[in-house]
């Protein structure tokens with residue numbers, strides 16, 4: 001179903017009704033990266049990004065799981081020193097349907113002095129923090145049992161409230177070790193020593209920033225999938241990266257994040273763990289054979305395009321080793 | 322004059338009136354790092370951070386200049402690969418007295434469903450964006466002539482407004498090359514290739530996050546000073562780093578960021594360029610002699626404490642080479 005730029009070109013809106021209802025009726029939704037120069041200066045309701053936010057809201061997928069893992073095969077493509085990057089394996093749990101992305105009031109106007117203004121509202125309700133905190137504690141429990149909640153509680157009331165609720169929910173998970181970190185410090189610590197993190201939970205805008213930073217630390221943002229889940233209903237699965245309009249149509253893009261998003265779809269969306277593993281193994285096998293797109297290329301490997309690396313993965317899926 | 326934790330302990334408020342009026346009557350203000358575990362759980366109006374925000378607001382220092390420079394002597398202390406870190410020399414111009422830090426309404430309450438909420442307002446008026454944009458264009462003009470404005474204009478009205486005003490002001494600076502970047506991408510690009518940046522201008526909260534990230538990329542956050550300037554009146558000069566309560570009283574802290582803040586005070590606050598240079602040279606000389614505190618230590622150098630490195634700088638100031 002079309003959405004984003006393609007839907008704008010086809011029918012003039014970034015999320016057609018038919019697309020949203022088809023998505024709602026599905027068992028799971030796989031989404032390609034969206035956005036492009038062509039629509040960058042559109043009015044807000046005609047931006048591809050607005051379609052994505054409408055889809056997240058429409059599917060009520062409030063929990064965005066963004067793994068950032070450094071694969072041994074790709075440790076050299078990180079800009080971080082090998083000893084800092086190697087072994088990084090963290091998960092950002094980002095709140096996805098609340099906060100400043102959706103808060104009201106928002107818009108343009110004038111203030112009491114008659115100055116033009118632009119404004120947004122960062123707001124969290126107790127139930128919104130509670131449910132994302134629970135997902136984060138569950139996630140941390142299945143991983144190393146360490147959860148770091150990131151906020152700006154030394155300045156923002158919305159963050160003080162966030163922290164208070166997270167501490168409240170923590171009493172349900174006595175086996176998980178909870179810590180708190182200010183967002184500015186977290187942005188530093190991800191560069192200084194990313195291995196200190198296991199599971200991070202944070203709000204929508206901080207999660208947007210920190211998950212992109214974390215993924216770049218792995219050196220392979222073109223490799224990273226994500227899952228967005230709700231209370232019930234279909235999940236939404238998409239690569240972390242954007243649409244890379246600068247290389248569109250050049251057969252250079254790395255398709256592995258999208259392919260791995262399909263694996264996450266099978267695992268988290270459909271409960272098909274074996275099928276998910278088969279795709280993940282096919283990707284690893286393709287890397288082990290030395291195939292690399294430009295973004296993850298390092299000396300000694302085979303530089304290939306989007307199509308060719310996709311074909312290689314397909315071969316390995318069809319004939320698992 | 323006391324402020325922050327010390328003022329709380331002495332007189333029970335984080336910014337006593339006497340401190341603010343003494344600051345206002347001064348030619349420039351040098352500030353130590355603030356905050357500590359002891360006051361972390363204080364109510365908002367009794368937090369050290371609140372005193373800092375009141376001081377910034379009281380002095381109307383809306384422009385925060387945060388350089389992030391990789392010194393050749395310290396390139397090894399970055400966690401980034403040498404070829405990525407070396408030569409990084411960027412300046413973050415952060416808006417400091419507006420946005421979500423000060424926007425109203427803010428606080429706690431209940432929403433229309435009776436749920437408890439915490440909320441803040443991100444808001445910018447035209448004059449606020451215009452004046453920080455002008456400082457940023459002036460700064461970029463004195464540096465390489467490249468300015469990157471960072472926002473989240475694909476989602477937030479406050480950012481769309483910000484971008485519109487920055488573009489408007491750009492017409493006054495035809496010699497400066499202006500670009501725009503989304504904040505999530507900026508957080509990635511700082512890790513991927515920090516050398517692409519010269520001057521960055523952004524709002525209060527994004528500037529908080531990105532300047533900390535940028536400073537950690539240099540590997541020596543303990544080295545970085547900052548200047549906060551207003552239209553007129555005294556500027557505020559402080560290290561970028563926090564108070565590092567984990568090593569308080571152990572003679573381990575790196576005093577060089579505070580010392581270099583004094584140099585910025587001389588240069589930007591008092592117009593005493595020669596005196597500023599003398600301090601900067603003394604710091605470089607101390608590094609060249611191999612003195613290092615723990616945070617910037619690398620093999621082959623002399624590990625010393627806060628006191629000793631301070632004494633060394635003092636010696637070099639007194640007898641310039």
Ligand SMILES: CC(C)[C@H](C(=O)O)[C@@H](O)C(=O)O
Nearest residue numbers: 035049052053208475476505
């Ligand atoms: C495209 C944009 C609206 C989106 C976001 O900000 O959430 C993207 O950056 C992401 O992280 O998925």
Ligand SMILES: CC(C)[C@H](C(=O)O)[C@@H](O)C(=O)O
Nearest residue numbers: 154155184356370373374529
């Ligand atoms: C201490 C805190 C209030 C402050 C801020 O958020 O501005 C600090 O992080 C800084 O960047 O100077």
